[in-house]
Amino acid sequence: MQINLKAKRFCIFGLPGTGKSVLARYILDQAPSSFVYDPQDEHDGYSRYVPRFIDYGPEALEELDTVVELFIIPEARRPALFLVDEAASYAPGGGRPMAEGLNHLRRFSRHLDLSLGFVAHRLVDLAPNLVNLCDYLFLFRLTGRNDRNALEDTVAGLSEVVSTLPPYHFVVVDPHRHIQVHRPVPMEKTGP
Secondary structure, eight states: OOOTTTTTTEEEEEETTSHHHHHHHHHHHSSSEEEEETTTTTOOSEEEOOSOOSSSSSHHHHHHHIIIIIISSSSTTOEEEEEEGGGGGGSSSSOOOOHHHHHHHHHHHHTTTEEEEEEEEGGGGOHHHHHHHHHHHHHHOOOOOHHHHHHHHSSSSSSHHTTOTTTEEEEEEEETTEEEEEEOOOSSOOOO
């Protein structure tokens, strides 16, 4: 899979066990430098921060804001890629406020020459204003009615493709809203 994610925004969606973390690690391995906001403590071996507060609430949002302010915004420390796992806890759908740091990055990541990725289980759980600004969507199997409706709103026919994917396969929706089905990525770590 050859996709240039330099200074791009992307989301990875899929139900538990579909391959989201494997794809996230594959993308992290391709970046010259990266930093992961890792609430589930599953990205050992990468530059990361494991937060104390993992459920949506003021403390969780403030903790993420602090990490963004200290490790992502300053040019001297800025990685090429910042990945937020379990992103729905920090940029939820349903009109709830997102972390201010993510809101800032959502608007200005391209100007910071920063690739910005979000990983979540369901499309409808993540803030639509964040999803709508993504250049790429990586979609593993989603079968819920609300997700299927959101997929159809994204690209006609997308819900049928995503709901019938074989195990570990995924769809890439590019900036032109073209759909391409991909086989599973290799599971072994290829980078540092």
